[in-house]
Amino acid sequence: MGNVKAHRPVLLCGYYGFGNGGDEALLAVLLQLLPADVTPIVLSANVSETQALHRVKAVDRRQLGKLLQTIRQCQGFIWGGGSLMQDATSAISPLYYGGLMLWAQLWGLKTVAWAQGIGPLTRPFSQWWTAWLLSRCSVVTVRDSQSAAWLQKRQVPSAQAPDPVWALTTIAYSEELPERxxxxxxxxxxxxxxxxxxxxxxxxxxxxxxxxxxxxxxxxxxxxxxxxxxxxxxxxxxxxxxxxxxxxxxxxxxxxxxxxxxxxxxxxxxxxxxxxxxxxxxxxxxxxxxxxxxxxxxxxxxxxxxxxxxxxxxxxxxxxxxxxxxxxxxxxxxxxxxxxxxxxxxxx
Structure with missing residues (x-):
């Protein structure tokens, strides 16, 4: 048994399972970069598709009771990239993602806002809610200078780096196509x-x-x-x-x-x-x-x-x-x- 570390379950929360290539790429990179002894559990809109595509355990993002129970069984919680905290498409989005983050924080999990693009946030409540939740996170990283400036203005510590999809590994596309x-x-x-x-x-x-x-x-x-x-x-x-x-x-x-x-x-x-x-x-x-x-x-x-x-x-x-x-x-x-x-x- 020796030096083998116990597995540590961590819930990955993002816009996964909706068939969006960009968000699936963010998940692929996140899984690529997680420490080896972390056991990822992915929050998904399509559990079977996520499990088949990424070969990882997944839970249904719509089954709120099971989801909250899963968070309690985890040691960490990650907002896994993208513009999750934005109210341009829906005022519900910040409440959903923010509510899960708060639940994880209240249960004492290590919480990471990872590779975030903050906004657009047009409503005063959404702006306050986002800044307050991010100030309570263990670590915050953002993917662009605008997000970094938004957080700096609100005195929320963060680290800025390019979007992690830059570092996504590649599988060659082999279909025969015209040259140009x-x-x-x-x-x-x-x-x-x-x-x-x-x-x-x-x-x-x-x-x-x-x-x-x-x-x-x-x-x-x-x-x-x-x-x-x-x-x-x-x-x-x-x-x-x-x-x-x-x-x-x-x-x-x-x-x-x-x-x-x-x-x-x-x-x-x-x-x-x-x-x-x-x-x-x-x-x-x-x-x-x-x-x-x-x-x-x-x-x-x-x-x-x-x-x-x-x-x-x-x-x-x-x-x-x-x-x-x-x-x-x-x-x-x-x-x-x-x-x-x-x-x-x-x-x-």
């Missing part, structure tokens, strides 16, 4: 108007004709993104394909095979940039704009797209022909900096 490839990752959002989508579609058709590239339409969340991908593919017959991958490591591997990526979703941009693809950002959320600015990526803020499709096409042609991907040295430096998030897990 461009990935497109769109999601439905109120800021992507029908007029804007129409211009984007026209611009993409013209871009494809000018470059003779093969377009890969990459939905990150099947339930939400596939209809948009299907719509675009109908306008690009024989020169496009929709690729949906559940495994986030395979998803990152797909981006290694493309020369350029045009994306709305934050983690599509992170995976693509980390894989050495040239990136163009379409920002529907401050977190996307912050990333674009930090990496000096060409970008537009939705819904303020250029007035004509030809302007959009030209911007993409300029990036495709003359733009630069991040250098291997820059990527390595960013990946190295993510280790701050790993150090935070050493409290377990």
């Amino acid at each position: 490839r461009v990935a497109i990752c769109l999601r439905p959002h109120s800021s992507l108007t029908s007029a804007g989508l129409s211009r984007l579609t026209e611009a993409l058709i013209d871009f494809q004709k000018a470059t003779d590239t093969f377009i890969l339409l990459v939905p990150f969340q099947k339930s939400k993104d596939v209809p948009l991908a299907t719509l675009l593919q109908a306008h690009l017959p024989k020169v496009s394909q929709t690729v949906y991958l559940e495994n986030p490591q395979q998803l990152k591997g797909l981006f290694e095979t493309v020369q350029m990526t045009i994306a709305m979703r934050l983690h599509a941009l992170i995976m693509a940039a980390a894989a050495g693809s040239k990136c163009f950002a379409l920002s529907y959320d401050p977190k996307v704009q912050v990333l674009a600015q930090e990496l000096t990526l060409p970008h537009w803020i939705l819904p303020d797209l250029p007035n004509t499709a030809s302007e959009m096409t030209q911007a993409w042609l300029d990036l495709y022909s003359y733009g630069q991907a991040l250098s291997p040295q820059r990527i390595q430096g960013i990946c190295q900096a993510t280790k701050t998030h790993q150090k935070a897990l050493n409290i377990f």
Whole structure:
């Protein structure tokens, strides 16, 4: 028996089991980085899918009684990455995630707010509630400068490092495809108007004709993104394909095979940039704009797209022909900096 440590159950809480590639990537990295003697239990909207994809024990996030009982049996609780504390999509979200965090704190668990993107928080109560809960955490790490500044203003200690998905390991994508490839990752959002989508579609058709590239339409969340991908593919017959991958490591591997990526979703941009693809950002959320600015990526803020499709096409042609991907040295430096998030897990 010797020096073998007893297993320590820790509950991982995030937007898991909803089929969102970015959040599943955050979970994959977190599982990758946890100390070896920690036994993770994942809070999920789809227990069987989470168990099959990540090979980990999971509990249903909707069974509140069982969930609270599980927290009492654990030694630690982690908010596992992403913008969990935000009230832009729902005022309920901060109450749900915050309530679980408070329950864990009241039971004396070590609590970690890990790789968080704070906000948007528009309601005064949400702002107070978030700051109060984070001030009670054992460790807080954030993934961007805006979140760090928000916490600093409220005198909540935190460490900042790049989003941990930069350090996600890769599984090579092996399907045979035409040589020159461009990935497109769109999601439905109120800021992507029908007029804007129409211009984007026209611009993409013209871009494809000018470059003779093969377009890969990459939905990150099947339930939400596939209809948009299907719509675009109908306008690009024989020169496009929709690729949906559940495994986030395979998803990152797909981006290694493309020369350029045009994306709305934050983690599509992170995976693509980390894989050495040239990136163009379409920002529907401050977190996307912050990333674009930090990496000096060409970008537009939705819904303020250029007035004509030809302007959009030209911007993409300029990036495709003359733009630069991040250098291997820059990527390595960013990946190295993510280790701050790993150090935070050493409290377990």
